Amino acid sequence: MSSTMTVATDDIVAASARSSAQPAPSARGGLRKESAWRRRDRRWGYVFIGPQVLGMAVFVLLPFTASLVLAFASWDGLTELTWVGLENFTAQLQDELLLRSIVNTLLIALITVPIGLGLAVVVAVALEKLKTRTLYLILFFAPVVTSTVAVAMIWQQMLRADGVLSETISKVFGIAPPDWLGDPALALLSVCIISIWSSLGLNVIIFLAGLQNISPSVIEAARIDGAGAWRLFRSIRMPLLSPIIFFSSIVAFISSLQTFDTVFVLTADAGPDNATRTIVYHIYDLGFGRFEFGPSSAASVILLLLTLVITAIQFGAQKKFVHYEDEAA
Amino acid sequence: MPRANSKMRRLLAIGAAGAVAIGLAACSGGGGASDASTVVWSTWGTPEELTRFEEFNAEFMERHPDIKVELQPVASYSDYHSKLLAQLTSNTAPDVFYIGDDKIGQFVDAKVLKPLTELMESDASETKPDDFFPGLFGAAELDGEIYAAPNDSNPDVLWYDKQALEAAGVTEDPATLAENGEWTTAKYLEMNDKLAAAGLTGSMFWNYWATHYSWISSQGGTAYDDSGFVGNTDSTTVEAVETLGSYFQDGTFVVADSMPEGAGADSVFVTHKAGFFSQGRYTIGTVMSAGEQDSYDIVRWPTPDGQAAPTGVATSYLAINGKTKAEDAAFTFWTEFLSAEGQVFRLQGGGNAVPSIKGADEVVLEDGYPAHAQTFLDMRDIGFEDYAAEAVVPGLSTDVSDLFLKLYEGKADAQGTLDAVADLVAEKSGE
Numbered sequence: 001m002s003s004t005m006t007v008a009t010d011d012i013v014a015a016s017a018r019s020s021a022q023p024a025p026s027a028r029g030g031l032r033k034e035s036a037w038r039r040r041d042r043r044w045g046y047v048f049i050g051p052q053v054l055g056m057a058v059f060v061l062l063p064f065t066a067s068l069v070l071a072f073a074s075w076d077g078l079t080e081l082t083w084v085g086l087e088n089f090t091a092q093l094q095d096e097l098l099l100r101s102i103v104n105t106l107l108i109a110l111i112t113v114p115i116g117l118g119l120a121v122v123v124a125v126a127l128e129k130l131k132t133r134t135l136y137l138i139l140f141f142a143p144v145v146t147s148t149v150a151v152a153m154i155w156q157q158m159l160r161a162d163g164v165l166s167e168t169i170s171k172v173f174g175i176a177p178p179d180w181l182g183d184p185a186l187a188l189l190s191v192c193i194i195s196i197w198s199s200l201g202l203n204v205i206i207f208l209a210g211l212q213n214i215s216p217s218v219i220e221a222a223r224i225d226g227a228g229a230w231r232l233f234r235s236i237r238m239p240l241l242s243p244i245i246f247f248s249s250i251v252a253f254i255s256s257l258q259t260f261d262t263v264f265v266l267t268a269d270a271g272p273d274n275a276t277r278t279i280v281y282h283i284y285d286l287g288f289g290r291f292e293f294g295p296s297s298a299a300s301v302i303l304l305l306l307t308l309v310i311t312a313i314q315f316g317a318q319k320k321f322v323h324y325e326d327e328a329a
Numbered sequence: 330m331p332r333a334n335s336k337m338r339r340l341l342a343i344g345a346a347g348a349v350a351i352g353l354a355a356c357s358g359g360g361g362a363s364d365a366s367t368v369v370w371s372t373w374g375t376p377e378e379l380t381r382f383e384e385f386n387a388e389f390m391e392r393h394p395d396i397k398v399e400l401q402p403v404a405s406y407s408d409y410h411s412k413l414l415a416q417l418t419s420n421t422a423p424d425v426f427y428i429g430d431d432k433i434g435q436f437v438d439a440k441v442l443k444p445l446t447e448l449m450e451s452d453a454s455e456t457k458p459d460d461f462f463p464g465l466f467g468a469a470e471l472d473g474e475i476y477a478a479p480n481d482s483n484p485d486v487l488w489y490d491k492q493a494l495e496a497a498g499v500t501e502d503p504a505t506l507a508e509n510g511e512w513t514t515a516k517y518l519e520m521n522d523k524l525a526a527a528g529l530t531g532s533m534f535w536n537y538w539a540t541h542y543s544w545i546s547s548q549g550g551t552a553y554d555d556s557g558f559v560g561n562t563d564s565t566t567v568e569a570v571e572t573l574g575s576y577f578q579d580g581t582f583v584v585a586d587s588m589p590e591g592a593g594a595d596s597v598f599v600t601h602k603a604g605f606f607s608q609g610r611y612t613i614g615t616v617m618s619a620g621e622q623d624s625y626d627i628v629r630w631p632t633p634d635g636q637a638a639p640t641g642v643a644t645s646y647l648a649i650n651g652k653t654k655a656e657d658a659a660f661t662f663w664t665e666f667l668s669a670e671g672q673v674f675r676l677q678g679g680g681n682a683v684p685s686i687k688g689a690d691e692v693v694l695e696d697g698y699p700a701h702a703q704t705f706l707d708m709r710d711i712g713f714e715d716y717a718a719e720a721v722v723p724g725l726s727t728d729v730s731d732l733f734l735k736l737y738e739g740k741a742d743a744q745g746t747l748d749a750v751a752d753l754v755a756e757k758s759g760e
Contacts, residue, residue: 076435076439077414077415077417078414078417078418078435078436078438079439160589160592161592162592179589180589181589182587182588182592268407269586272586272587273587273734273738286724287411288410288411289407289411289724289727290723290727291410291432291435291724
């Protein structure tokens with residue numbers, strides 16, 4: 001390290017120590033005058049962060065606020081908006097279609113999250129010591145960088161009654177192929193299989209990074225204590241991977257609750273007898289299919305609350321299965 | 330890295346801000362024309378249909394060099410109305426646009442469409458109100474004012490497969506029976522029973538208003554009257570719906586919407602696995618592309634006494650934006666598009682629809698296909714659009730179909746279904 005760099009680092013450390021140790025400027029009788037370069041930097045900071053803030057405001061905060069307001073109103077996008085209080089919420093909570101959507105969405109989450117993450121752990125462990133793992137990672141990661149619409153369209157062609165998968169089953173086993181997209185019981189399962197397949201690559205990459213981050217000294221100590229491969233995996237690596245599994249489970253659960261494009265493309269009109277109707281599809285159908293923006297917004301608020309509750313439960317449950325390396329130390 | 334000078338940073342900042350501005354501008358999308366001589370119009374359609382529309386535009390502009398016409402197409406019907414709604418809300422909607430019959434009521438109710446009765450009756454009009462078949466206006470007419478006109482129509486006829494009927498041991502021809510006034514419900518159901526017994530599908534229907542209400546109407550029942558939905562209190566209707574439900578429940582009739590991808594209704598029909606298929610004139614394209622056209626013909630819906638009865642006619646509408654800046658040019662385009670000549674231009678050569686206006690019937694009969702093509706015209710002449718009471722309420726038609734689907738799946742009985750429909754209509758209509 002060069003001497004100049006050492007000095008600079010020392011200065012930063014000293015300044016940082018000073019700022020935390022010294023009383024706030026206001027307590028010493030007003031703000032210090034900001035240097036000209038700092039003011040200029042601050043201005044440019046605002047300029048550069050501006051587009052991002054503007055984007056957030058226009059495309060996130062504004063629609064969010066509008067949705068919140070619309071949840072208490074009746075509006076079809078064309079005629080005048082009228083306030084209806086909690087009517088949209090009470091109607092939605094009694095709506096069989098919303099309840100069906102919630103059940104379907106939770107089923108998708110409960111099937112895809114544990115199986116998807118479990119499979120990703122297995123694949124990550126299998127790839128960890130493999131020299132050709134980059135090739136496999138590319139293969140597993142390809143669906144992640146492919147548009148979900150394209151993925152759904154390809155799967156739709158494969159799952160058709162005359163598609164590759166069905167034809168293969170028919171020829172190899174000599175039986176009538178399952179009606180993947182037409183049978184209400186199988187349509188949701190098809191969506192789950194595609195979701196697991198398309199998200200596997202991302203989870204494998206995350207878990208692989210997590211496995212490689214585990215301190216070798218901990219592994220070495222366990223080995224010296226006589227731990228075998230399974231014991232090492234069960235008692236050391238899995239517990240130390242648990243923070244990453246926890247993080248991934250939260251992301252995957254939220255992502256599952258937002259399932260839309262696969263359902264929209266794969267099973268038009270939410271599948272046979274609404275078998276694949278998810279909450280986000282329900283919100284879309286009410287808003288843009290029927291122009292019922294009030295109930296649609298109410299359903300989206302219900303989805304938000306559901307997401308918060310599930311995430312809170314996950315945070316509550318993490319105390320029992322998430323272990324951090326520093327805790328162990 | 331050298332420290333960027335202030336000029337460079339300023340340029341970068343301007344560039345970033347510009348990108349955002351351009352991005353926002355791009356998001357706003359295109360809309361109606363900003364001048365009085367350009368007409369922007371939009372519709373959905375297949376590539377073939379859109380090509381025909383572009384040809385119409387070119388021909389129109391040749392005759393009207395002072396008017397420029399631009400088509401703003403949307404490939405999918407399911408995406409079309411949400412885009413149109415967004416455009417109307419942001420005042421960027423096209424000058425002239427199509428509207429589906431399941432949405433027309435809402436647009437009329439919202440008063441965003443130009444009232445057309447006076448213009449249609451003017452000298453500039455090639456489409457007088459009386460030129461159209463009255464049953465096709467449906468919810469496009471409100472309190473005596475016309476807000477849109479049907480661009481064409483598609484009566485849901487019963488296409489039948491002669492090969493399938495023959496395989497099931499049916500010796501009589503439905504169209505011949507209809508010509509003789511002997512096309513009765515009993516005959517039709519008997520043919521369906523034979524088809525089912527032969528391991529074939531009897532009839533395929535789409536789950537939407539035209540199926541339920543065509544059946545009710547053809548069997549002498551009444552779904553709606555001036556007071557609203559009355560189907561649940563009319564014994565003929567209940568009995569008709571009971572029969573309809575029982576044939577779906579035992580699998581003789583099939584809901585086409587629920588058929589699997591790749592083995593859908595079209596492919597079942599062209600492979601001679603079903604006897605009847607309720608669809609419009611566009612089925613010509615399906616059977617032609619399969620090279621199976623010789624096997625098929627059409628017949629109207631059966632009735633208890635064999636005499637013709639009104640049944641559903643699907644249609645879409647052409648409307649003019651209430652806020653168009655090209656009022657005269659838009660009306661010229663609108664009236665010529667809908668005129669008999671306009672419809673002949675669009676529908677000729679095995680077209681996919683039936684004219685909605687008098688004087689253009691030759692396009693349906695010119696190819697002599699199907700053999701009883703006249704049936705399309707006869708059914709249109711006496712047919713009806715979705716009931717306005719239902720069409721004006723957002724999503725009501727879909728919700729009613731969801732209730733009928735439960736009947737078809739055996740999850741509800743006829744009286745229960747009709748009672749549920751009556752309750753739903755009353756609730757959603759605010760009665």
